[in-house]
Amino acid sequence: MLRTSLYNQSQLLSRPFSVLAPLKATVKNGNKSVKAGKHAEAKVPKYEQLSEAQRAYLDRVIRVDQAGELGANYIYAGQIFVLSRKYPHLRPTLNHMRDQEIHHHNTFNALQIKNRVRPSLLTPFWKVGAIAMGMGTAMISPEAAMACTEAVETVIGGHYNAQLRVLTNQFDLEDVSSPENKKGTPQEVKSLIDTIKLFRDQELEHLDTAIKHDSRRAVPYKVITEGIKGICKIAIWSAERI
Amino acid sequence: MVMSSFTPLNKSLLRTTQFKCLRRLYHPASNEYVNPTTISPLTYSMDSIQSKILSHSLKEYVPTSGFNEKSILKSINDLGYSSSMMSVIGASNSPSFAHSSPAVLELIKYNLVSKRIELTKDTNDNTTTTLKELLLKRLEMDIPISSQLRGLFAQLATPGKFMFDVSLPELFQLADDMIFFSNEKDHHDMAWYSKRLAVSMAYVTSKMFMIQDTSNNFQMTMDFASDKVDRVMNLGEYYNNVEEYAWFTLMNSINLVKSQFSRM
Ligand SMILES: [Fe+2]
Ligand SMILES: [Fe+2]
Numbered sequence: 001m002l003r004t005s006l007y008n009q010s011q012l013l014s015r016p017f018s019v020l021a022p023l024k025a026t027v028k029n030g031n032k033s034v035k036a037g038k039h040a041e042a043k044v045p046k047y048e049q050l051s052e053a054q055r056a057y058l059d060r061v062i063r064v065d066q067a068g069e070l071g072a073n074y075i076y077a078g079q080i081f082v083l084s085r086k087y088p089h090l091r092p093t094l095n096h097m098r099d100q101e102i103h104h105h106n107t108f109n110a111l112q113i114k115n116r117v118r119p120s121l122l123t124p125f126w127k128v129g130a131i132a133m134g135m136g137t138a139m140i141s142p143e144a145a146m147a148c149t150e151a152v153e154t155v156i157g158g159h160y161n162a163q164l165r166v167l168t169n170q171f172d173l174e175d176v177s178s179p180e181n182k183k184g185t186p187q188e189v190k191s192l193i194d195t196i197k198l199f200r201d202q203e204l205e206h207l208d209t210a211i212k213h214d215s216r217r218a219v220p221y222k223v224i225t226e227g228i229k230g231i232c233k234i235a236i237w238s239a240e241r242i
Numbered sequence: 243m244v245m246s247s248f249t250p251l252n253k254s255l256l257r258t259t260q261f262k263c264l265r266r267l268y269h270p271a272s273n274e275y276v277n278p279t280t281i282s283p284l285t286y287s288m289d290s291i292q293s294k295i296l297s298h299s300l301k302e303y304v305p306t307s308g309f310n311e312k313s314i315l316k317s318i319n320d321l322g323y324s325s326s327m328m329s330v331i332g333a334s335n336s337p338s339f340a341h342s343s344p345a346v347l348e349l350i351k352y353n354l355v356s357k358r359i360e361l362t363k364d365t366n367d368n369t370t371t372t373l374k375e376l377l378l379k380r381l382e383m384d385i386p387i388s389s390q391l392r393g394l395f396a397q398l399a400t401p402g403k404f405m406f407d408v409s410l411p412e413l414f415q416l417a418d419d420m421i422f423f424s425n426e427k428d429h430h431d432m433a434w435y436s437k438r439l440a441v442s443m444a445y446v447t448s449k450m451f452m453i454q455d456t457s458n459n460f461q462m463t464m465d466f467a468s469d470k471v472d473r474v475m476n477l478g479e480y481y482n483n484v485e486e487y488a489w490f491t492l493m494n495s496i497n498l499v500k501s502q503f504s505r506m
Binding site (some may be wrong): 045046058116123188 | 266267268269270271272274275276278418422428429430431432434435
């Protein structure tokens with residue numbers, strides 16, 4: 001059903017920095033049961049079980065990121081709704097960023113179903129809050145909308161970096177199939193890391209775009225950015241838990 | 243898997259346990275890991291002595307004598323173990339005045355968990371199984387113990403630790419499994435919750451229907467359950483069932499407390 005195709009989709013997102021990556025990927029990430037050759041059989045690692053703490057952590061990562069991308073998507077939707085008629089020149093930029101947010105959101109939606117993660121119970125509030133935030137700032141001025149984007153993406157960038165730190169440091173599992181039980185990270189977790197890295201880079205591009213579009217000239221800049229940063233941090237804290 | 247080698251994450255985990263009722267675990271979706279030895283929330287493997295005793299008891303004695311220590315003891319004797327196994331079996335449950343004994347609670351837990359695992363063990367990713375099929379299959383699994391369902395219900399729904407730690411989580415887990423392993427559409431928002439509540443509700447009401455059903459082969463229960471699932475899923479009725487469910491739990495708890503006291 002859906003589940004297998006979604007797994008492949010997230011695999012496609014892993015993009016190591018190398019021209020040869022596509023060639024390597026077919027060997028390394030391809031469907032193991034089909035590709036398994038003479039020597040490949042023995043090389044498929046079997047890791048120890050994820051601990052409860054690790055599973056609880058992954059559960060939170062997927063829930064909070066799904067909620068966050070939902071919010072981002074709705075913020076841009078609110079901005080586009082208010083700005084696109086009066087400032088048509090901003091339309092392509094905003095649409096491009098929103099399209100990326102939709103892709104981010106869909107990716108985490110797929111992971112939420114595949115890994116049986118509970119979505120945030122506060123989902124209705126994230127929708128209403130994000131649309132209000134997008135429309136509200138856009139109604140002040142285009143610069144204020146950009147300041148909102150700047151603040152949101154700053155917090156999200158930091159949030160993704162914090163997750164990447166834990167995911168790369170805390171998911172070294174023993175490979176039971178190797179001779180001296182050497183450690184490694186399961187492909188599943190690696191692919192999540194690659195997804196988050198890619199998204200983090202795109203969020204930081206959004207941040208640059210916002211600054212290029214005069215976010216710093218918004219009035220009142222400090223109030224908007226600091227206020228929104230605070231709201232985002234509270235939202236992240238609650239979406240992880242509730 | 244030494245938990246203590248995992249300090250930073252353990253700490254962050256502890257911080258979230260304040261919302262215990264909402265706690266869930268990520269399900270790995272790849273075959274990169276060794277198979278688990280135990281099936282959570284059981285603390286022993288399916289081929290352990292505990293499992294052998296409990297499944298034998300469930301098959302041979304529970305249908306006639308019910309969920310009690312006698313059924314377990316007979317099974318222990320059949321398999322030739324010492325009667326001290328009784329306390330080993332009950333080890334993971336704390337005694338409670340409302341329930342018969344920790345070992346009996348374990349028997350009840352085993353009954354729920356093993357049947358839940360059994361229900362979906364043959365399904366795969368490209369499943370065409372419908373939610374209704376799974377629900378009916380689960381109800382059929384309880385036909386052999388149908389005369390014991392009333393007593394089982396009383397134990398499951400007695401308000402207290404067991405109800406919150408085992409009965410309700412198992413019920414939600416069952417609903418979650420039925421949705422995940424069937425071709426039922428799943429959701430990313432509140433419908434995720436309401437659908438699970440609706441399925442739990444359909445299951446529990448069908449089970450209550452079953453207690454009173456005297457029809458041949460429980461045909462009336464099966465009809466009732468099919469009808470319930472159809473209405474709930476096709477009309478999107480599950481959006482409204484949250485309130486209904488809350489009422490149901492409350493009324494049911496009150497009735498069962500009353501019946502507990504009248505037995506004493
Ligand atoms: Fe995003
Ligand atoms: Fe973004």
